[in-house]
Amino acid sequence: MEEIERSALAKILRESVGPALGTLTRVLRDFDLAEESLQEAAVLAMQRWPTDGNPDQPVAWLVTAARRRALDRLRREGKRRLKQQSAWRRDTALDASVDPAEIYDDSLDVVVDDDQLTLLLMCCHPALNTEAQIALTLRSVAGLSTGEIARAFLVDDPAMGQRLVRAKRKIRVAGIPFTRPSAADLGDRLDIVCSVIYLVFNEGYSSSGRSLMRVDLCAEAIRLGGVLHRLVPDDPEVAGLLALMLLHDARRLARLSTDGELVLMDDQDRSLWDRDRIAQGERILHEAMSQRAPGPYQIQAAIAALHSTAASADDTDWSQIASLYGVLRQVVASPVVELNRAVAVAMADGAGAGLTLIEGLIERGQLLDSHLLHSAHADLLRRMGHWAAAHDAYERALELVRTEPERRFLRARLQAMPT
Amino acid sequence: MRYMLLIYGDATYQPSEAEMGATMGEYMAFTQGIVDSGEMVAGDPLHPVSTATTVRVREGVRAITDGPFAETTEVLGGYYIVDVADLDRALAVAALIPGARSGSVEVRAIVDYSAA
Numbered sequence: 001m002e003e004i005e006r007s008a009l010a011k012i013l014r015e016s017v018g019p020a021l022g023t024l025t026r027v028l029r030d031f032d033l034a035e036e037s038l039q040e041a042a043v044l045a046m047q048r049w050p051t052d053g054n055p056d057q058p059v060a061w062l063v064t065a066a067r068r069r070a071l072d073r074l075r076r077e078g079k080r081r082l083k084q085q086s087a088w089r090r091d092t093a094l095d096a097s098v099d100p101a102e103i104y105d106d107s108l109d110v111v112v113d114d115d116q117l118t119l120l121l122m123c124c125h126p127a128l129n130t131e132a133q134i135a136l137t138l139r140s141v142a143g144l145s146t147g148e149i150a151r152a153f154l155v156d157d158p159a160m161g162q163r164l165v166r167a168k169r170k171i172r173v174a175g176i177p178f179t180r181p182s183a184a185d186l187g188d189r190l191d192i193v194c195s196v197i198y199l200v201f202n203e204g205y206s207s208s209g210r211s212l213m214r215v216d217l218c219a220e221a222i223r224l225g226g227v228l229h230r231l232v233p234d235d236p237e238v239a240g241l242l243a244l245m246l247l248h249d250a251r252r253l254a255r256l257s258t259d260g261e262l263v264l265m266d267d268q269d270r271s272l273w274d275r276d277r278i279a280q281g282e283r284i285l286h287e288a289m290s291q292r293a294p295g296p297y298q299i300q301a302a303i304a305a306l307h308s309t310a311a312s313a314d315d316t317d318w319s320q321i322a323s324l325y326g327v328l329r330q331v332v333a334s335p336v337v338e339l340n341r342a343v344a345v346a347m348a349d350g351a352g353a354g355l356t357l358i359e360g361l362i363e364r365g366q367l368l369d370s371h372l373l374h375s376a377h378a379d380l381l382r383r384m385g386h387w388a389a390a391h392d393a394y395e396r397a398l399e400l401v402r403t404e405p406e407r408r409f410l411r412a413r414l415q416a417m418p419t
Numbered sequence: 420m421r422y423m424l425l426i427y428g429d430a431t432y433q434p435s436e437a438e439m440g441a442t443m444g445e446y447m448a449f450t451q452g453i454v455d456s457g458e459m460v461a462g463d464p465l466h467p468v469s470t471a472t473t474v475r476v477r478e479g480v481r482a483i484t485d486g487p488f489a490e491t492t493e494v495l496g497g498y499y500i501v502d503v504a505d506l507d508r509a510l511a512v513a514a515l516i517p518g519a520r521s522g523s524v525e526v527r528a529i530v531d532y533s534a535a
Contacts, residue, residue, distance in 0.1 A: 127506060174528050175420045177505035185507075 009049055012058050013042055017143035018227070020062040022115030023177050024070070027063075031171055032124070035140070059112055082302040116141070117231040118180055120224075124181035124193045125176045132167035133196045139164055142224055148215045153203065190232065194241045194297065197224045201245050205252070206403075218249050229284070239288035240297030246281030247304035262405035266313035278308045299328045318348035337367035343376055351383040369386050371400035375410055389419055421460060421502050422509040423530040427493040428522030430468050445517040453501060453512060462499035493522060500529070 024034035026292050040379040041062050055061040123136040138152075140145045150160035170176065181189045200204040204217025232238050254268035263269075285301045303324050310316035325341035336350065338361055346354025378393035392412040401407045434442065444480040446464075453459040468487050475482045489493065496518065503509050506526070 125506075127510070174526075175422075175506040175509070179505070179507070181507065225526055 002016060007055065010048070012054060013045055014143040016058040016062055016116065017042060018119070018141040019059045019116045020066065021140055022117075022119035023059075023063050023112050024066055025119060025122075026115050027067060028070050029178070031178065033073070033166060034066070035168075037066040037073065038062060038198070040069045047354035061394060065299075113231055113312035114180075116227065118178055120193055120228065121189050122176060122178050123169075124173065124189070124196050126189075126192060126315065127174060127176055128167055130169060130196070130199070132163060132170070133192070134199060135163050136167050137193075137196055137224065138200065138220065141227070142220050144215060144220065152215050152217050162342060190238060192226075193228060193284050194238060197228065198241060198245070198297075201248075207247060218245070218252065221245055223250060234291075236288040236291045236293050236295045237295040239284050240295060240299075240301050243281040243285035244297050244304055246277050246284070247301060247308050250277035250281065250308060256405070260405060262403075262409050265307060266408075270312070273308065277346070278305075281305065281407045282309070294331075296328060296332050298322055303328075313347075315346070318344050322348045335361055335364075336370075336372075339367060339373055339376060346380055346383075349378045355380045355384065369400060369411075370400075371397040371406070374400065378413070382413070382417060390417060420505060420509075421500060421531065422506075423527045423529055424499040424501060424509070424513045424516060425495055425507060425525040425527065426497045426499075426516060426518040426522065426524065428496045428518055430496075432521075449464065449515055449517060450499075452515070453499070453533040456492055458501045458503050458508075459513065460500040460502050462497070467492040468496075494517055496522070526528040 021034055021038055024038055026029050028034050028037075048056070055396070104380060120137065120141050124133045124138055128136070134153075137150055138149045139146065146161050147157050148165060150157045153160070154161075180186070198221070201221035202218050204219075204221060207217075210303075220244065222242070222245050222255055225238075225245055229238050229242045243265075245272035251265070251268065251273050253274070254270065254272035255263055256296075257263050281301065282305050285305055287300065288298055303321055306317050306321050306324070322341060322344035325337060325344055329337050338357065342354045344354075344363070345357060355377075358373070358380065361367055361373060362377070374393050374397035378390045378397055381390035381393055391414065394410055395416075398407065398410050398414070401410060430511065435521075450462060473484045473488050474485060475484075499516070501509065501512055505513060505530070509526050509528075513519060513526050516523060518525050
């Protein structure tokens with residue numbers, strides 16, 4: 001019983017830390033100070049909440065407690081602390097002779113949502129590299145611990161700690177601001193946030209089932225996507241991203257067999273698909289598409305939705321999927337998209353039509369180092385009865401494949417072929 | 420915050436006289452822009468890297484060599500120092516430098532000791 005209460009407390013705390021950090025960063029104009037004092041407040045919460053009961057407004061509780069600690073610290077450390085701060089903060093708040101409380105008091109009207117979006121945009125600032133963006137977002141917005149992030153990305157704790165320290169140092173030293181980008185830049189900046197969230201999701205998706213000890217990155221990515229969608233409800237691509245993740249995640253249980261083997265979508269037990277998640281994803285996608293501003297996430301979500309609502313592989317509307325991949329190819333010119341289109345075309349118009357597209361990729365020298373190209377190639381050759389060529393393509397795919405379940409799958413396919 | 424904007428370009432590129440004139444005009448317009456906005460601190464073009472001399476002191480001995488330390492195609496050709504609100508503004512200013520279109524501009528925050 002106590003365990004349940006403890007984990008409920010941890011959940012409330014985790015979900016409150018991101019919003020609280022955004023507001024604290026704005027109020028204190030100092031990301032490091034905000035983080036340090038919030039950590040102290042979180043420790044205090046762990047002690048107090050179990051006896052005092054959980055507060056009605058945990059975010060406000062944390063902001064107040066952390067701010068009090070930050071002000072104490074500023075009074076104590078005075079000028080010494082200010083010296084280490086960024087000019088951004090000094091410009092706006094400097095004068096160690098003034099009680100810090102006087103400077104900050106009037107700005108404490110909590111505008112949590114706004115602050116959280118600003119924090120997310122800061123963590124995904126283009127001046128930070130992708131790894132730093134991911135680590136910071138998971139740490140500061142999702143509220144994961146350094147250790148949890150390290151295990152999720154199979155990096156040791158000190159290395160992940162270093163990555164976070166370097167990222168925070170860059171924010172401070174380079175002067176990455178905690179401000180909203182201009183309206184003209186907001187679209188590009190949101191694109192980065194979306195790509196960071198989707199990278200987190202894909203990391204979780206491709207590693208699902210590998211270890212139960214790892215934090216569920218898919219769930220974290222969906223939570224972040226939900227937060228972003230709530231903060232920017234009018235952006236159709238943000239909605240598209242959330243829909244896409246929900247629709248993929250709905251199939252997760254069916255992707256691995258009980259003994260850990262990878263199950264292709266065609267062979268999945270569709271009764272294992274999470275119908276509520278699919279409905280939720282479809283609803284969000286539908287709303288997004290009504291804005292008539294399609295983008296890569298919405299198109300991919302529309303493809304995922306067509307799969308999710310089909311009763312079986314044969315019932316799937318493959319020609320519609322093939323034409324959606326055609327649209328996607330116009331927006332993102334990627335050989336991976338072309339490969340997916342080839343697979344869909346093969347289902348809609350026959351293996352020969354798909355094969356022509358794959359041979360086009362091979363002629364252009366694209367994706368030659370990807371096992372996905374060779375396994376799709378092998379599959380079509382097999383379906384057309386070109387055994388020898390299929391055999392070679394499977395061999396090539398096996399040389400390139402990296403994960404064990406996929407390797408076992410390819411080997412099984414190869415062995416099932418007539419020689 | 421003060422930032423140094425280091426302008427790198429292709430050392431081997433030989434612009435025509437007309438191109439040179441056009442580029443000069445663009446630089447003058449850019450410079451005037453940051454003077455007017457009050458963000459300009461300093462800025463100069465540098466003579467070609469082929470005229471550079473490198474000095475090293477090792478164990479008290481001064482060694483002088485002709486040219487830069489390493490052979491690279493992108494070389495420092497000039498710089499600006501600007502005083503702006505934050506990195507976002509510094510990046511926006513850097514993007515307006517004509518050299519950013521042909522080469523690259525490295526944006527570095529300047530350490531501020533004066534805030535003690």
